[in-house]
Amino acid sequence: MTLLVDAFTILAVLAGLVFFIAGTTGLLRFPDTASRLHALTKADHLGLGLIVLGLLPRAAGIDGALRLLAIWGLVLLSSAAVGPMIARLARLRRPGE
Amino acid sequence: MIADLLLVAAMLIVALASMLARQAFTAVALFIAYGLLLTLAWVRLAAVDVAMTEAAIGAGLSGVLLLGAVRRLATQASPPPEQPPGPAMTLLIALGCAALAAALGAVVLLLPNPAPSLAAPVAANLPATDLGNPVTGVLMSFRALDTLLESAVVLLAVVCVWALTPEGGWGGVPGAAQPVQRDGPLALLARALPPLGIVIAMHILWVGADAPGGKFQAAAILAAMWLLPWMAGLVTPPPIAARWLRWTIAIGPVVFIAIGLAGAVIEGAFLAYPPGWAKPLILIIEFILTASIAVALALLVIGTPDTAQRR
Known part of the structure; x- marks a missing residue:
């Protein structure tokens, strides 16, 4: 059982890291602000979500698990709000894009 | 590793x-x-x-x-370009910086091994404060004077920022007027986040007695929860002439000093807490200081009143 839980944690965290690497690559390589933001917020949402999911079985009790979920929720909320804000600013600066 | x-x-x-x-x-x-x-x-x-x-x-x-x-x-005229320092001056700057770095490195390397530490006395005396978090014990009891001075520095910083108020703006509403955002991401954050943020700040303040957390962290979150609606144009800061505003940022250090003086009278040492009273007194100071520091930090970000009167 512990082996299964460990395997789940490792797989989920590794999958989360893949999204972070992909997001970072996108941030560095994508040509314009909107696609870069897209890559960044995907990494934030899915990468962190998968890492939180992987760590859930290891959380100390139900309140530890709830705290992990709350962290994910807050990052979702803030990056979902900050992404469009930066995109709007970028469009104001360079209307052509 | x-x-x-x-x-x-x-x-x-x-x-x-x-x-x-x-x-x-x-x-x-x-x-x-x-x-x-x-x-x-x-x-x-x-x-x-x-x-x-x-x-x-x-x-x-x-x-x-x-x-x-x-x-x-960026909005001000760029200053006149500075003359680059001559070769002698460059050499002097390089030598000075290298000497400073060498001195700092020497200090670190010359520390006795094991390094001098007060961790053991703190752990031994922590039960006297009824606190579970040794950091809070150090900040609020063993080295309370440092914390008192820190909180006074925040108050002084607000006074200094206000002192930069341009002619005609004194006593007015601080900060540039923010464009009102009725909808959009910022307005969403400004409405959705403060209820959560206030709960989290209170949690961090409350667990500070026994776990990592405390007033400065809580106050920074509270300040952010005030700044968000301000940036979205949803709330207007009070004028800096408002008496309650000035009292709010001053009351924390004032209560801290008053309790310290009471300790000097009752226990014979400034900031000494009577036995059994340490934790309640520390909690009172932490809560009142949190309010003062939160408002002061937000006011530091908001800045000085404009010249245009918006009283």
Whole structure:
């Protein structure tokens, strides 16, 4: 059982890291602000979500698990709000894009 | 180990990049990234209290203050270009910096092994304070004078910022008028986040007695929860002439000093708590200081009143 839980944690965290690497690559390589933001917020949402999911079985009790979920929720909320804000600013600066 | 070395390398690179950046905005962005890396380093050193303060004050609040300064600098006429220092001066600067670095390194390397530490006496005397978090014990009891001076410095900083008020603006509403955002992402954050943020701040303040947390971290979150609706144009700050506003930022240090003086009268030492009263007194000071520091930090970001009267 512990082996299964460990395997789940490792797989989920590794999958989360893949999204972070992909997001970072996108941030560095994508040509314009909107696609870069897209890559960044995907990494934030899915990468962190998968890492939180992987760590859930290891959380100390139900309140530890709830705290992990709350962290994910807050990052979702803030990056979902900050992404469009930066995109709007970028469009104001360079209307052509 | 490898992760720690990577972290140290990343910190050095980001710090260097921040120093060498040609544009003020880039330098500030890198400084914020440096603060977040430093936060990770404190977590790796198991100093979670320091990590939280670094993230909230060092990276977050200082970052916002510096970004505000960059924007102000951009709107002003650029200063006349400075003469680059001559070769003799360059050599002197290089020698001075190298000597300083060597002296700092020597101090670290010459520390006796094991390094002098007060951790054991703190652990031995912590039960006298009824606190579970040794950091709070040090900050609020064993070295309470340092914390008192820190809180007074925040108050002084607000006074200094207000002292820069341009002619005709004194006593008015501080900060530039923010465009009102009825909808959009910022308005959503400004409405959705404060209820959550206030609960989290209170939680961090309350657990500070027994776990990592405390007033500065809580106050930084509370200040952010005030600044969000302000940036969305949903709330107007009170005029700086408002008596209650001035009392709010002063009451924390005042209560701290009053309790310290009471200790001098009753127990014979400034900031000494009577036996059995340590924890309740510390909680009273922490709660009132949180309110004062939160308002003061927000006012530091909001800035000075405009010349245009908006009383």
